[in-house]
Amino acid sequence: MRLHVINPNTSRDMTYSIEQIATANVSGETEVLTTCPAHGPASIESYYDEYLAIPHVLAEVQRTEAMTDGYVLACWGDPGLDAVREVTTRPVVGIAEASMYAANAIAPRWSVVTTLRRSHHMVEAIVKKTGLMERCASIRCVDMPVLACEANPDAVMEELVHMGELALSEDGAEAIILGCAGMGGMADYLSEELGAPCVDPVAAGVRFAELLVNLNLQTSKWLTYQFPEKKAFK
Amino acid sequence: MRLHVINPNTSRDMTYSIEQIATANVSGETEVLTTCPAHGPASIESYYDEYLAIPHVLAEVQRTEAMTDGYVLACWGDPGLDAVREVTTRPVVGIAEASMYAANAIAPRWSVVTTLRRSHHMVEAIVKKTGLMERCASIRCVDMPVLACEANPDAVMEELVHMGELALSEDGAEAIILGCAGMGGMADYLSEELGAPCVDPVAAGVRFAELLVNLNLQTSKWLTYQFPEKKAFK
Amino acid sequence: MRLHVINPNTSRDMTYSIEQIATANVSGETEVLTTCPAHGPASIESYYDEYLAIPHVLAEVQRTEAMTDGYVLACWGDPGLDAVREVTTRPVVGIAEASMYAANAIAPRWSVVTTLRRSHHMVEAIVKKTGLMERCASIRCVDMPVLACEANPDAVMEELVHMGELALSEDGAEAIILGCAGMGGMADYLSEELGAPCVDPVAAGVRFAELLVNLNLQTSKWLTYQFPEKKAFK
Amino acid sequence: MRLHVINPNTSRDMTYSIEQIATANVSGETEVLTTCPAHGPASIESYYDEYLAIPHVLAEVQRTEAMTDGYVLACWGDPGLDAVREVTTRPVVGIAEASMYAANAIAPRWSVVTTLRRSHHMVEAIVKKTGLMERCASIRCVDMPVLACEANPDAVMEELVHMGELALSEDGAEAIILGCAGMGGMADYLSEELGAPCVDPVAAGVRFAELLVNLNLQTSKWLTYQFPEKKAFK
Amino acid sequence: MRLHVINPNTSRDMTYSIEQIATANVSGETEVLTTCPAHGPASIESYYDEYLAIPHVLAEVQRTEAMTDGYVLACWGDPGLDAVREVTTRPVVGIAEASMYAANAIAPRWSVVTTLRRSHHMVEAIVKKTGLMERCASIRCVDMPVLACEANPDAVMEELVHMGELALSEDGAEAIILGCAGMGGMADYLSEELGAPCVDPVAAGVRFAELLVNLNLQTSKWLTYQFPEKKAFK
Amino acid sequence: MRLHVINPNTSRDMTYSIEQIATANVSGETEVLTTCPAHGPASIESYYDEYLAIPHVLAEVQRTEAMTDGYVLACWGDPGLDAVREVTTRPVVGIAEASMYAANAIAPRWSVVTTLRRSHHMVEAIVKKTGLMERCASIRCVDMPVLACEANPDAVMEELVHMGELALSEDGAEAIILGCAGMGGMADYLSEELGAPCVDPVAAGVRFAELLVNLNLQTSKWLTYQFPEKKAFK
Structure with a gap:
């Protein structure tokens, strides 16, 4: 199983810490990729920070969708969680x-x-x-x-x-x-x-992502989390 | 009074329609500026669309803050409302x-x-x-x-x-x-x-923005809606 | 536009104060009539006071219905609000x-x-x-x-x-x-x-009444707020 | 024990029916007085009816307070219940x-x-x-x-x-x-x-009033249901 | 009328006290039987105590069903209340x-x-x-x-x-x-x-049981409180 | 890790089925013990069944506490869940x-x-x-x-x-x-x-129990889930 843990902010130190915890909290067969977006705020402390970070989180997910079994958003605001569930069929976990x-x-x-x-x-x-x-x-x-x-x-x-x-x-x-x-x-x-x-x-988040993947559960595409409509983006 | 009505999507036709209604629904002394962001989705129908639109909405607000008395977000999802309230002292109204x-x-x-x-x-x-x-x-x-x-x-x-x-x-x-x-x-x-x-x-939104400006009410900067912390953005 | 602001208690001093604020908080074209009932308690501080005041509030509304565009109940208990909405098609605002x-x-x-x-x-x-x-x-x-x-x-x-x-x-x-x-x-x-x-x-109340009148919204007569059944009153 | 059952409307037929049920549903030692106000609507079907009836209900209670052990409001809207609790120390029951x-x-x-x-x-x-x-x-x-x-x-x-x-x-x-x-x-x-x-x-109401009187419970006068402030009534 | 008051714990002193209060709080015609189960905890202070007590409470009810008009569970946790309602048609009151x-x-x-x-x-x-x-x-x-x-x-x-x-x-x-x-x-x-x-x-409980019996109300057997399915018990 | 999965009813066929699913849904290192109580109802379909089953579930837990890392209650009513959390420091999962x-x-x-x-x-x-x-x-x-x-x-x-x-x-x-x-x-x-x-x-239950054990989380003994008071049981 391959999990992608995304630190929504751009702090490399924090991404490294998250990676340490994530790696230490999965079973032997699970491979963990921990990244942060290339762009966005160094930390998320306001709604403003959160909304500026989310598009980059979404891009991270879209970038790795083909090779990932589940996602963990490693910020206690679960930023963009509903949208991430739209752009992938993989289970997505917010650490909150x-x-x-x-x-x-x-x-x-x-x-x-x-x-x-x-x-x-x-x-x-x-x-x-x-x-x-x-x-x-x-x-x-x-x-x-x-x-x-x-x-x-x-x-x-x-x-x-x-x-x-x-x-x-x-x-x-x-x-x-x-x-x-x-x-x-x-x-x-x-x-x-x-x-x-x-x-x-973070530990709870990666363990819960493992749980969902092990249960073979995918994000429901029945209605709300269908892939976004294709449309013009300026 | 100057109101800025922001259509969060980038459809010019829809922006024009919104402008018509907004202009028709303010009192004589109110001046209305209706814009849409230069970038973003043509319509907002998913969480994905919404989150991609919000950073551009925030930029629109920051662009006009000095010359505006109140804001109206002209999309029924009130996208980014909490964040807009952080980046301005002006009252901000969601049409929802x-x-x-x-x-x-x-x-x-x-x-x-x-x-x-x-x-x-x-x-x-x-x-x-x-x-x-x-x-x-x-x-x-x-x-x-x-x-x-x-x-x-x-x-x-x-x-x-x-x-x-x-x-x-x-x-x-x-x-x-x-x-x-x-x-x-x-x-x-x-x-x-x-x-x-x-x-x-839309009519309710601009009327409610007029109400707040007329009541001389500003967004509370007591805690939650304080201006975002200055920080590094990559 | 003509608004009728009703102070539900019978204190003339307080009615005068309310009138001052109401008049100061409407746009130029709005005419404000501020009254209190001829009968009832001097102030509303208990449920008892409130219930004794309400029939006189209702009479005030019925007295001016033909020449009024909207009503404001100027007491923070919104006394009789649902009943006032039954006896008029005009929008009715409680200041609470x-x-x-x-x-x-x-x-x-x-x-x-x-x-x-x-x-x-x-x-x-x-x-x-x-x-x-x-x-x-x-x-x-x-x-x-x-x-x-x-x-x-x-x-x-x-x-x-x-x-x-x-x-x-x-x-x-x-x-x-x-x-x-x-x-x-x-x-x-x-x-x-x-x-x-x-x-x-009070300022919020009159501004909100203006908003409803300007939006051309009338009290819904669909079911709950239909005019009361005609019946014997002893 | 003496209970006063008040039919808030002025229909004598309905008052008589209520009296029949009330009398049939008390124990041997309980005496029931069933009345309706002298003034007010013949039935309560709207908020308007209800608010016009309440002052007369309150007067009924005040009229019999010295000789009554408990009250029952015999209308499913429990009209004026909070106010009745202010004007008496006796327990007051709404049939709803x-x-x-x-x-x-x-x-x-x-x-x-x-x-x-x-x-x-x-x-x-x-x-x-x-x-x-x-x-x-x-x-x-x-x-x-x-x-x-x-x-x-x-x-x-x-x-x-x-x-x-x-x-x-x-x-x-x-x-x-x-x-x-x-x-x-x-x-x-x-x-x-x-x-x-x-x-x-109605049967549930009189039985519940008996229960409260038998439990020796009085309406709390700690704060909310204190007797109304004495004040000028016009 | 015969009421059965069940103290769910096995303390005889407490059962005796409950009996005193129960007997003192019914009308002349009501006969009260107060018992506690032969088995179970001496007091109920944890979920553990409660769950060990409930089967014995149920047995008490089944033992007296033919000769009882209503039940009172004399413990403020209302232990097993929903189940008791399944095993009898009589009204069952929790003192809570x-x-x-x-x-x-x-x-x-x-x-x-x-x-x-x-x-x-x-x-x-x-x-x-x-x-x-x-x-x-x-x-x-x-x-x-x-x-x-x-x-x-x-x-x-x-x-x-x-x-x-x-x-x-x-x-x-x-x-x-x-x-x-x-x-x-x-x-x-x-x-x-x-x-x-x-x-x-306890006083409120027995009075409320009297109320239900006097109102001739039985536990609804429509769906949820039907008698339990007959089945094998090991 | 050793998990104990308890089927609260006494049906051996159902216990066997549960065991199949539980065993198939744990990682390699996890050992699963699946049992049902020796006494109690063959299935749980009413509150009555549930309450008769719970004491035997509690006994099952107490019997294996020394050699178990986590518990799963394999009935969608989560029967006795709060009490089980009192009698063990191990994490306890209800499948609901x-x-x-x-x-x-x-x-x-x-x-x-x-x-x-x-x-x-x-x-x-x-x-x-x-x-x-x-x-x-x-x-x-x-x-x-x-x-x-x-x-x-x-x-x-x-x-x-x-x-x-x-x-x-x-x-x-x-x-x-x-x-x-x-x-x-x-x-x-x-x-x-x-x-x-x-x-x-059942699969979700055992996976969630694994998660809690892997996170090294024990049932909080701070207040509510302290071990039951020692006391006389008749």
């Missing part, structure tokens, strides 16, 4: 949805800890779209930019512990979801510090 | 939300009639995001492409009447929202045929 | 719904600040009925009666600032809706103090 | 809510069958307000006026059977609620015809 | 649902105070299943085991007062529901201490 | 939730096709509990008992095709979930017949 499903299976309620406070609304929109707001105890923010996960991981981890503690003690969470692909690899330490399970979204 | 507010004020429940069947899910997503699914009696589709509104308006109208009748008689609707900017100008005839009010989304 | 639509267009979430704590439930009921609880960050109360807005505007303003700050800093609001017609005229100062947009409900 | 609670206890989902089609929206609003839309399989209408229940009971019954059958076979209902006080006394026959339980709302 | 209906009739919002913190999720699940989360202001826990209600009632009462005060002052509750059958008999004192009505769930 | 997550990833909306019509309510309850009713287009029933899947697979398949077609053409589904463990192995043929993806719940 994959990490919520994993968390659902081990805890009645969980919190998402993400980066900037401004992203609170974007995270909430994803949780709502997936239909799981009742399972979400809270959304908390470490209030540091996405790329701080690479540049200053210790400071991010310290805040993650702090916010995780608040989520567990005050918000009713019983597990934590790391709400940023840049936080990949931090789940084990955090889980030990908190005494409650933490979900690594 | 504006037409739902108008319909809410005249009927307990309404139906949206849109173009292709595949767009059903996109329309539903917008209604849900606005929080108004309980007011939405149904979403019906004429099953013709967006550009048929320009190329074959009589056939579209015939189907609109048919779907409107079904919405009123079977679905519990008491008003109809035209769910495509290309259907602009068809509301009056349809309303007369059906005996129930029909909302023209 | 109009101010929520305006707030929706400029902020992802907003708070309503109203008068007495006991009215919290009434305000929540209106927000729920409109379907917008997800957009409502909180409902806060200055804990002063409605008529204090006329008698003691400085004290009301001080508390509005205080509650607005709490809504923005603790509740997740990014804009404020003034939840009482008596607070008309306080939005600009409050907005400046808070650094976030505030919606004046 | 009482009949829904009874139906909940015997069936996973139920349908309400009411009179005119225009009342569909009012019935739905009550079900929503009570929070029980998920339990409501459908709302169906016999399409005859309220007073037909007195004037033409056989025709009403025939349509009730028809609509009840459709609710059970097509809508997923497993019990039927009679959605009009005028249908009191029809439940037993209907239940036998349909082979599924039917709830008589 | 009965107490919520009573609270709904006297307050716009209420809180449930239960025993262990771990039961928070079970209580929330019951409220959600009944469809009444919007009416539930909060769920609070005295953080003592169920049997402490028998062994240490003063300590439980002290914490009940404390939690009740917090619910009323901070959570928006206007009435309190005692969320454990073991708290039966504590409502009057608590209500006096708090100045707000408190609902005794 | 696993199949809904898989379906979510390949289609915007899906339908569940189950066995008896009476199970409609149980299926709906599971979908609601998981929070995914918005994604569920419909629940359809082949109207044959669970064991017909073993005894008469061709007849079941014929009805599955029929119901699947209706779900896709009339209900808005774009994928099908087989809503019974007994339908395991039928997905591929059905998918081919329908032209839309079908999810085998």
Whole structure:
């Protein structure tokens, strides 16, 4: 099986980190290709960043469609997920949805800890779209930019512990979801510090993509996710 | 007051039609600029089309920000609405939300009639995001492409009447929202045929933008809609 | 265009204030008639007050129906809104719904600040009925009666600032809706103090009524809002 | 125990029927007073009718407060229920809510069958307000006026059977609620015809009022249902 | 009328207490049989306890079906309620649902105070299943085991007062529901201490069972609650 | 990795079929133990059956806890899922939730096709509990008992095709979930017949259990799923 993990932003450091986690979290027979688009924003922290990144994500998918069995979008906003499902018959996984499903299976309620406070609304929109707001105890923010996960991981981890503690003690969470692909690899330490399970979204994403490919499930082309109409593009 | 109405697709015919309706639906003192992006898809019928259009919509907004008092996105998917609100302090109106507010004020429940069947899910997503699914009696589709509104308006109208009748008689609707900017100008005839009010989304959009500008309301820059972080773009 | 703005309570001072705001917030061609019923409570702060006021509101509407193009109910409880829509073909606007639509267009979430704590439930009921609880960050109360807005505007303003700050800093609001017609005229100062947009409900109401009249939309007589059955009244 | 059953409309025939059912459905020690207001509409079929009736209902309650242990509002719209709870410390029951609670206890989902089609929206609003839309399989209408229940009971019954059958076979209902006080006394026959339980709302209402009085529960005066502020009434 | 009140746990002390309350809360003609199963857990505080108790509850019901007019499940988790409704035609009441209906009739919002913190999720699940989360202001826990209600009632009462005060002052509750059958008999004192009505769930349960029997309502056998299929049991 | 798949009913034929599918759907290194309890009903078609089965399911889990890495409950009602999570630290998967997550990833909306019509309510309850009713287009029933899947697979398949077609053409589904463990192995043929993806719940269940074990996720013991209190059992 060949999976293509796409980091929607153009940060090479972050792409490398994602690749490490993805590779470490597949079974022996799975081959993983991890890329980021050639163009687009260095990180995704606003709707603006997200929308500028998506066309390049779509191009990445179209570029590898013939040789790929499944896709993983490695950004907790699941950017362009519905559109990616239109341009391929392969199963496509957003790491946000994959990490919520994993968390659902081990805890009645969980919190998402993400980066900037401004992203609170974007995270909430994803949780709502997936239909799981009742399972979400809270959304908390470490209030540091996405790329701080690479540049200053210790400071991010310290805040993650702090916010995780608040989520567990005050918000009713019983597990934590790391709400940023840049936080990949931090789940084990955090889980030990908190005494409650933490979900690594990139790891959950690639495992869920393997699951779909192994189940032989393809994206439904019945109606909504049919290939886009051919039309003039200026 | 100067409003900028942006047709997110690149069809000049449709841009012209939208301009006609927009100009006819503002008060004397309002100046309307109607444009479409130089690049992008000729119509928006899939998530793919939508995401390819949005970066160009954002560029249109940034291009005119200094000389504009308010924006109208003239596509019933309100494409990129959250991002547009990030890149300007001016009020920004999506024609979907504006037409739902108008319909809410005249009927307990309404139906949206849109173009292709595949767009059903996109329309539903917008209604849900606005929080108004309980007011939405149904979403019906004429099953013709967006550009048929320009190329074959009589056939579209015939189907609109048919779907409107079904919405009123079977679905519990008491008003109809035209769910495509290309259907602009068809509301009056349809309303007369059906005996129930029909909302023209472009007209509702420009009127609602005037309302916001007249109320002196600016997009909140408190948190979510702050200007995007400055960062490297490849 | 002729709009009839009805203050549902019988306070002449408050009616005068509402008239000032209404007149200042219409375009040149619009004529505004602002009245209050001859009978009923001096202010509306309980369900009891509301229900005693409504029959007189309905009489006001019936009295002017022939010479009016649209109605505005200038009380944040939208008292009797569904019934008013039954007794006229003209569009009818409640200032609660109009101010929520305006707030929706400029902020992802907003708070309503109203008068007495006991009215919290009434305000929540209106927000729920409109379907917008997800957009409502909180409902806060200055804990002063409605008529204090006329008698003691400085004290009301001080508390509005205080509650607005709490809504923005603790509740997740990014804009404020003034939840009482008596607070008309306080939005600009409050907005400046808070650094976030505030919606004046009376201004939003008259502008939204203009919008509906300009769109040539009439109240749907399809089913629910048909004229009431003729019947014996004792 | 003394219960006051109020028929909110001014039809004496209907008041008499309600009295018959109420008296037949209390235990030996309970005394029932059944009245209708001296003023108001002969039946309640629109929001207009409802709002004109409510002030007279409130006066009825205030008239008997000193000598009554509990109140029943005998109209399926629960007209003025929140306000009645403000003007008394006694428990107050709406027959709509009482009949829904009874139906909940015997069936996973139920349908309400009411009179005119225009009342569909009012019935739905009550079900929503009570929070029980998920339990409501459908709302169906016999399409005859309220007073037909007195004037033409056989025709009403025939349509009730028809609509009840459709609710059970097509809508997923497993019990039927009679959605009009005028249908009191029809439940037993209907239940036998349909082979599924039917709830008589007036009977459910008086039994539920007895329950509350027996439990020694008074209307909470903690906040929302405090007595209305004393104020000037013109 | 003969009611069978079943305490789902096997604590004889608690069964005796429940019997006291049940007997004191029925009218003269009603005969009450209160039992607990011969087998099962001494108290129900986890899903595990609940599921081990349910088969024995079902056996209790089947044992007395011929001589009983209605059933009351005297545990605030309403354990096995749907299954009990399958094995009898008699009406079956869960004390959780009965107490919520009573609270709904006297307050716009209420809180449930239960025993262990771990039961928070079970209580929330019951409220959600009944469809009444919007009416539930909060769920609070005295953080003592169920049997402490028998062994240490003063300590439980002290914490009940404390939690009740917090619910009323901070959570928006206007009435309190005692969320454990073991708290039966504590409502009057608590209500006096708090100045707000408190609902005794066992009392509400037996009164609601009387109501259903008096209304001659049987469990619907239309579909979901049909008798279980006869089949092999190993 | 060692997974324990538990068929909650006592049918050996069905246990054997489940074992076939489970074994065929794990990676090479995974060892699968498939058992059914020694006691309990031959199939689960009512709440009664379900509750009688659960204690034996719990005993199965406790019996193998020391030597198992993860559990799969192979019945579409996810019977006793919350309780199983209390008695083990291992991850526990219900095939209902696993199949809904898989379906979510390949289609915007899906339908569940189950066995008896009476199970409609149980299926709906599971979908609601998981929070995914918005994604569920419909629940359809082949109207044959669970064991017909073993005894008469061709007849079941014929009805599955029929119901699947209706779900896709009339209900808005774009994928099908087989809503019974007994339908395991039928997905591929059905998918081919329908032209839309079908999810085998047993296969999805074991793959999802593998995912959780591979992610090193344990059931959260923070609060709700703590081990049950030690207590007297009669």
